[in-house]
Amino acid sequence: MEIAPEPVSVRRMLWNGTIPLKIVLAQQERNTLDLIQPYYINAHRLSYLPFLFERVLAFFKPYLRDPESASSYEWWFEFEDVPLRWNWPIGLLYDLLTGLDPALEDIADHDWHLPWSITIHFNDYPADSLLRLTSVKDVEDQWMNRVKESDFIRRGNSNTVMNLSRADSDNMWAAVVKYDFDMFWNTARKLLPQNAISLNHVPVKIYLPSSNKILQSLITPMISPKEVQTVGTALHTQLGYLFPSRRTYILAKPIVHGISVPMSAPLAELLYECMYTDGYLHICIVMIS
Template identity: 40%
Template sequence: MSGRNLSSLQKKVWGGSIPLEIRLVSSECRTFDHSDPYLIQFPRLSYLPFLLPRLHAFFSSFLIDPDVSFSEGWLSYEDVPLKWHYPVGLLYDLYSGSEPAYPAGRGNLGTKEPSVSNEESRAENDILPWQLTVHFTEWPVEQLFKLDAEGRVLHDSFINSVKEADFLRNGTAKVVMSLSKDDSTQLWQSVEKHDLPMFNAVNQKLLNPQGSNLRHLPVKLYLPHATPSITEEKPMPGSLRVVQALITPALSSRQPQTLGTALNSILPTLFPSRRSPLLAQAVLHGAVVPLSANVEDLVRAATYADGWLHLVIVMMS
């Protein structure tokens, strides 16, 4: 894919957003669940903790304990606590049950407008806005790490993810560790402000280090509803299996690594074919990614802000 197409794809990815309808959990509401909902169009690449100060201010008059700190807040969907260190778009693709968009024809993600049937469109409208519940008590300590009022925990989690992606790309985290303090601050502020030009000014330094090529591609595969233990009869609500493997930009034949070749290597039982999805599909930013997509192109243009391709594996009906 040309640089111009990669830039266009990246702009589409950063332009993605999800309408959210957030309600206060009834057990914490002094008006017995009659509080108004908080409505917002929220970027797919952003993180739920950024909303907590606004949610606390909005619901403070309805809270039984209005003095509780906003940092005690956490969100859930259908009783599943949502992992705050996952980007919102990933959470939506994992849990909402929304039908992903399909390419109108063959080609890479973002090169053509998705084709969605009327039935699928109606199903999407039934799901949107995505209805979440905010809580300020009874933190699910077994499922979520605690946050802090200063935002250090979220910041550190994001930076650690950036470092992991950098280590995979280059075999060392030297590139991200050598960023100036101003660059590191700008990278985080670009995520807080959802500012693509500010982000790219730093991200291009991470993707194009002098004197080296990308060694591996940072990809995580998410398999929803995977049973965490063989002793359990049913999967726990919201349970996931996260799969990682070393993915090179090119095959031993020097042909570019496609999503099909990568998935066939990592999950051969789900992706027995390198060219055609037979049992499962990979979803990124709400869209099914063609198996012909060049993985390095996706890494350069369609990662989340932490540098990772977070791909949700969805079984085909």
């Protein structure tokens, strides 16, 4: 008798999600008019662009007008003239900026989305649009600030994060850099109450399409002692003009990790399965085509 394989958790499946990237060198950075091949890589959805920098730089360095200055962290990525925020996860950037409706992902008209073509620059840093990046340590600082924020929202204080041992804190960040699922969740599970309904509030950020606007309100896991807060009830309350119904998509869809989320999904439970490494549930709103 064969033993059935252990089912793969939702958390692990999301962790294993990737986005194929096609990275192109900006025209003004090139030292030649000859064709330069793009750099292709499968990027982890939950990871961050700065972790790709050394490999991308090594690939393009022979073709740079000023290869020495390229190591000074003046580099930045853009998609369709929009600078990409280095402190946001790659999957979040893709979902938000492509505005792709997953229901249409197999249609030929949407093939341009994959591989996701982005451009790298090594000069003229858009400091009016992006936070200044001086080293990978800046990525860690930004990430840790959000980990503390999300803990505060969950519990009403950040004591759980602040009381982590130095080894746990270091291991959690090292797991993000190394992209090690087991190493990360060995510590991250200590930050979550055993029961999702016992959360003070659900740390969630809602990103509006074609906009720099982010909604972040204090949303409870329960509407009343007998009614669970769902994705639909939360969006109906926060964005009633896009979600006039609490139960069905009409004008827009909530997307998490490139997946259309059911309106009936309990918000707190969704957080436990689908949170990013910073402890937030990031929801992108995509208009229905």
